[in-house]
Amino acid sequence: MRLTLEGKAALVTGAGRGIGRAIAAQLASYGASVMLNDLDEGAARETESILRSAGGRAEHLAGDVTAPAFPQQLVDATLQAFGALDIIVNNAGYTWDNVIQKTTDEQFQAMLEIHVVAPFRILRAASAWLRETAKREIAQGRRVMRKVVNVTSIAGTDGNAGQAGYSSGKAAVIGLTKTLAREWGRYNVNVNCVGFGLIETRLIQPLDSQAASIEIQGRQIPVGVQPKVLEAVKSMCPLGRLGTPEEAAGAALFLCSPLSDYVTGEVLICSGGLHLH
Ligand SMILES: NC(=O)c1ccc[n+]([C@@H]2O[C@H](COP(=O)([O-])OP(=O)(O)OC[C@H]3O[C@@H](n4cnc5c(N)ncnc54)[C@H](O)[C@@H]3O)[C@@H](O)[C@H]2O)c1
Numbered sequence: 170m171r172l173t174l175e176g177k178a179a180l181v182t183g184a185g186r187g188i189g190r191a192i193a194a195q196l197a198s199y200g201a202s203v204m205l206n207d208l209d210e211g212a213a214r215e216t217e218s219i220l221r222s223a224g225g226r227a228e229h230l231a232g233d234v235t236a237p238a239f240p241q242q243l244v245d246a247t248l249q250a251f252g253a254l255d256i257i258v259n260n261a262g263y264t265w266d267n268v269i270q271k272t273t274d275e276q277f278q279a280m281l282e283i284h285v286v287a288p289f290r291i292l293r294a295a296s297a298w299l300r301e302t303a304k305r306e307i308a309q310g311r312r313v314m315r316k317v318v319n320v321t322s323i324a325g326t327d328g329n330a331g332q333a334g335y336s337s338g339k340a341a342v343i344g345l346t347k348t349l350a351r352e353w354g355r356y357n358v359n360v361n362c363v364g365f366g367l368i369e370t371r372l373i374q375p376l377d378s379q380a381a382s383i384e385i386q387g388r389q390i391p392v393g394v395q396p397k398v399l400e401a402v403k404s405m406c407p408l409g410r411l412g413t414p415e416e417a418a419g420a421a422l423f424l425c426s427p428l429s430d431y432v433t434g435e436v437l438i439c440s441g442g443l444h445l446h
Contacts, residue, residue: 172199172426172427173199173200174196174199174200174201174256174425174426175199175200175201176200177196177200177201177202177253177255177256178201178202178203178204178247178250178251178252178253178254178255178256179196179201179202179203179255179256179257179258179425180203180204180206180243180244180247180254180256180257180258180291181193181203181204181205181206181258181260182206182207182234182243182258182259182260182261182287182291183206183207183208183234183260183261183262184203184205184206184207184213184216184229184260185207185208185209185211185212185215185216186207186209186212186216186370186371187368187370187371187372187414188260188320188365188368188370188414188417188418188421189207189216189258189260189261190212190216190219190414191413191414191415191417191418192258192260192417192418192421192422192425193216193220193227194216194219194220194223194225195415195419195421195422196256196258196422196425197220197223197225197226197227198223198225199422199426201226201255201256201425202226202227202228202250202251203220203225203226203227203228204227204228204229204230204243204246204247204251205220205227205228205229205230206229206230206231206232206234206243206261207229207231207261208231208232208233208234208261208383208385209231210231213229213230213231214229217229228246230242230243230246230247233386234283234287234290234291235279235282235283235286235287237290240287240290240291240293240294241290241294243291243294244295244298245294248298253302254295254298254299254315255313255315255316256315256316256317256318256425257291257292257316257317257318258318258320258425259287259288259291259292259317259318259319259320259342260320260421261283261287262283262284262320262372263283263372263383263385263390263392264332264335264372264392265279265280265334265335265390266331266332266334266335267331267333267334268331268333269333272333272334276334277333277334277337279334280334280335280337280338281334281337281338281341283338284335284338284339284341284342285338285341285342285345288319288342288345289345292317292345292349299315299353299356299358300356303315303355303356303357303358304356306357307357312357313357314357314359314427314430315356315357315358315359316358316359316361316424316425316426316429317346317349317353317358317359317360317361318361318362318363318421318424318425319342319343319345319346319360319361319362319363320342320362320363320364320365320421321339321340321342321343321346321362321363321364321365321436322335322336322339322364322365322366323364323365323366323438323440323443323444323445324336324339324445325338325339325340325341325342325364326339326340326343326436326438326444327444327446328445328446329445342362343362343436346360346361346362346434346436347360347434350433350434351434354433358433359424359429359430359432359433360433360434361424361429361432361433361434361435361436361437362435362436362437363417363421363424363436363437363439364436364437364438364439364440365412365417365438365439365440366402366406366411366412366439366440366441366443367394367399367402367406367411367412367443368411368412368413368414368416368417369411369413369414370414371392372392372393373394373399373411374392374393374394375393375394375395375396375399376391376393376394376395376396377393377396380392380393381393399411402443405443406440406441406442406443407441407442407443408441408442408443409441410441411441412439412440412441416439417439419439420437420439423437424437
């Protein structure tokens with residue numbers, strides 16, 4: 170049987186670039202309609218036009234997933250656009266790194282807000298529709314599987330020096346995932362995490378004078394990785410290289426597809442075999 174996501178409606182956060190864009194493109198290429206969210210409106214629009222020119226169905230809603238009221242708006246907009254919500258990928262994220270003694274309260278909280286609080290609010294916002302819809306389907310004797318994929322990192326599963334906040338947020342989202350897998354199994358929702366090693370995106374560009382930065386609530390936060398760390402990682406990685414966004418998206422696609430209908434509460438690591446412990 171050929172893999173298809175025809176008739177499925179998906180929501181992908183942080184879909185303006187990098188891994189989120191690649192996940193959205195793969196979902197659309199298998200036939201899903203995709204709501205694209207990103208903080209950066211221009212980037213979200215660009216993803217939308219890439220998906221549409223490849224024949225996909227896509228809409229976008231720009232906005233900050235950490236703004237308390239926004240997750241409900243995003244879920245409502247997806248339901249309004251497509252009449253359903255079958256796949257949720259909580260991908261939006263960034264790093265704000267430092268050793269613990271240099272990590273401020275604001276910095277630590279920001280990492281929890283983006284990596285665990287925003288996914289929590291999005292899933293809570295979706296829960297009414299997901300539960301009511303599943304109850305109706307079950308009463309009709311139908312089993313329709315739906316998918317939640319939360320993005321974590323080997324920094325969350327293994328810990329990583331210099332990332333107290335990021336690692337904590339990425340570990341916390343695993344707890345949320347495992348709990349929802351238990352709460353939502355009865356509604357036929359598979360809830361899993363995909364965890365990445367080093368994937369070639371803006372997030373891990375070499376940190377130098379031209380380093381990229383992300384604007385969060387008016388503050389420019391440099392994102393990137395020290396060039397010597399990138400080299401060390403390549404030599405520690407069994408596959409000897411960084412991953413591409415498309416390879417990262419492949420692991421997420423498995424968890425978004427019927428291939429994973431009997432997988433729930435798990436963490437799938439896509440890191441070329443790299444672990445930090
Ligand atoms: N690249 C890696 O090596 C790597 C490794 C492990 C985990 N991850 C995780 O993968 C996910 C995607 O990262 P990426 O590498 O594609 O980074 P990226 O910077 O290329 O893309 C992330 C996107 O998320 C968006 N975003 C950030 N904060 C947002 C917010 N508050 N609301 C809405 N959108 C927001 C950004 O604008 C950006 O377009 C993140 O959760 C990241 O932590 C990445």
